[in-house]
Amino acid sequence: MILKKVAIGNRFEAFIEERFQDKTNIIFSDDNNKGKTILMQSIVYSIGYDSIWPVGFNPRLYYFYSNISFEGVDYEFLRHNNSILVLVNNQNYLFNSVAEFKHFLSKDIMKIPYIPKDGQLKISDLSLFYELFFLGQDKRNTSNIIAKSNYNKVDFVNMVFSYQGISTIQFDESIDIEALKLRKIELEDKIKIERKKIQILRKSPQIATFVSSLANNEDFERTKTRLKDLHSSIFELRKHRNREENRRVKLTYLLGELSSLNRNLKEGKVKCSDCSSTNIVFSNDDFEFDVSNKFVRDSIVYSINENIKLKDEVVSELNELIYKEQEEINKLLETPNPEFGNYVLFESEIRNSKEINDSVAFLRSELTEVDNQIKSINNGIELNKVKQEAFLEQIIAEISNLYRVIDPNGTMVVNGLFTKANETFSGSEEQEFYFCKIVALNNILKHNYPIIIDSFREGELSTTKEEKMIEEFIKLNKQVILTSTLKREEYSSDKYSSFEEVNALDFSKLEDSKLLQERHVEDFLQIIDNFPISI
Incomplete structure (x- = not known):
């Protein structure tokens, strides 16, 4: 996936950016409020993300366009509110909702994982999926995902497993499922032994369901x-x-x-x-x-x-x-x-079954409780916990390795893809964590999506750490899109000129809080003309 062009606008104002290259791109300015965040959110919004917009920006007034190449095929996306148009090979596809669009993406363009949700496997939400490679500026929280909706960090972890081809399960660490499984086998064996003592079950299973509470309960429960x-x-x-x-x-x-x-x-x-x-x-x-x-x-x-x-x-x-x-x-x-005569034929066996039925009742009660616990954990999804834990450890190890590269003397301890709710990172540590996490996921999953980070040096990140991050981004040998707000002395020193493999895009000359301009409208309308719509 390579982003070629992004545009935002309507009939009165617009903005177009098409200077992206298939390498590390840094959009920078000497001050805030130059529209970098609107641009970054527009990229993913055009393909179904639930974007978080700056205060004062009303996305319902605009059309959002992107030109993205997938495996050498150019797709053009145009989103207005919840409707999305796709243009590929001179053919248009219209989707009236993000949900419909998601199924099209999953079928024809992207590898979107399935995750367990509400008792069944569902295609991952696009906002959840895009957090594999996109990090917005606002509402960051290292203890959870950013665009939550009806999803959470457990869903994100399950999505990572699914992307890797590992079966998924929602974890409940307070329950030892292996011990429950062993107890279930033990109870089932005991019940089998007791069942063999009931002759009527063997001689006439049909009558047994009528006269034996054990047989009747088993049949009824099934x-x-x-x-x-x-x-x-x-x-x-x-x-x-x-x-x-x-x-x-x-x-x-x-x-x-x-x-x-x-x-x-x-x-x-x-x-x-x-x-x-x-x-x-x-x-x-x-x-x-x-x-x-x-x-x-x-x-x-x-x-x-x-x-x-x-x-x-x-x-x-x-x-x-x-x-x-x-x-x-x-x-x-x-x-x-069964015929009535059969009851007379098996009268003695029927009488002998009562005592055994009573002894089995307690075993069955415990078995039901254990079985319900197992079902509540598995929720119909195949358990593959060993592979999951090993894979998660591999990602965490990669995060830790990257952290040592960026901050050799740092004391941050990484135990998972998210921190605990009461141990969220802040300042430069937060940015270091996000950098290591998003790059580690790229390295381990080997996905073919660009890495897109808005305000990648937020939190007073030191120049040394920033330069190490850029070097690591360049090593990825793929498209990376970053934004950065420079201090005055950094801007005057032409900060990013020393990196030959960086495509630096200067937004400093744009008017404050006015990314969209009337002078771009004509070019924007030419883009819209490629779609069969009127605006």
Whole structure:
């Protein structure tokens, strides 16, 4: 992934930056309020990040554009509020929400990991995922992620594991799961031994479920648990299917409207009764498309058709899953009824089972408690704790190595990807920790995303440490985008000129708190012209 261009604007003011290179880029100025943070947030906002904007900046008024290369293919992204347009190979794709856009990214462009959330595996939130390589200036907290939403640091750690291909689990260090598993095996063995003493179970399992509380409980618990899982699964599948079908119907209706408009345009002109304009505009919540232009209309129709095909596939798959679950429910509810004569035949065995049933009841009660504890930890996700711990130790070791490079005499102790809530770093230590963490993740995961850090020398970081950081960034041999605010004496000394492998971008001459200018509007509108919209 290589960022080539970023732009922000509307019809009245805009800004464009296209001087990025595939190496270490440092955007600097001799003062704050030059728009560096707006620019950095705009980069990730254009591809789905929940950006944290400076006070006074209203993102709803603007369009956010980026040109990013993925494996040699250029993708152009345009975001307005929650809608995102993607242009690739002269084809447009429209997404009405960040959630829809995320699935497109995951399927066609990026390797976005799945993590356990709310009892099932879900694609990672984009804001969570981008924290692998993006660090904003505001709301930093070494004890947690920055853009929290419904996610937390456990989700981030699980995402790192998943990215590496290691199965994930939400940790609960207060419970020894291995001891629970051993106790479960022990209880199950004891129950098996007791079950063998009940002759009716062996001679007539069908009657046993009617006369033996042990057999009945076992059969009922199996059926109840499975029915509960099936009902819950069907409920969620139906909700998902109905949402997708509702979206498909809306898209089909929209396609019909556009097709009807196409016929009207062929048979005669459609014009506004007030102003007599023949420009016909279709809009979603965030974008407007000039559908009186055949190329634009065909592009939108193609995008809608692709979305309808996707919805059809999803609905069909969900219906098939629902059918299979319903079939299993019907099989479970088919309960055979033994003949009365069989009770007389096995009368002695039935009488002998009562005492054993009572002795098993206590064992089953404890087994249920232990099993529920294990389920609450695993939550349906495969446990792979040994690999996880080893991998986490590898990352922590890399963080510690980088820290010794940056600050050989430092006393900071790193025990994880996050600090404890009551031990957050501040000042230069915070910046050193974030530097070591984001570079270590890059080195260990070997991801192909650029490293983007806003205000990378915050916290009175010494010149020596800053220079070591820049040297480490250069060694990565990939695109790095940093921002820095220099002191007056640093600015006058042409601070970054000594680094041959640094692309230094000076924002000092920009007007304070006025990154967006009218003089960039024409060029910005030329960028927008590549998309089938009107602004």
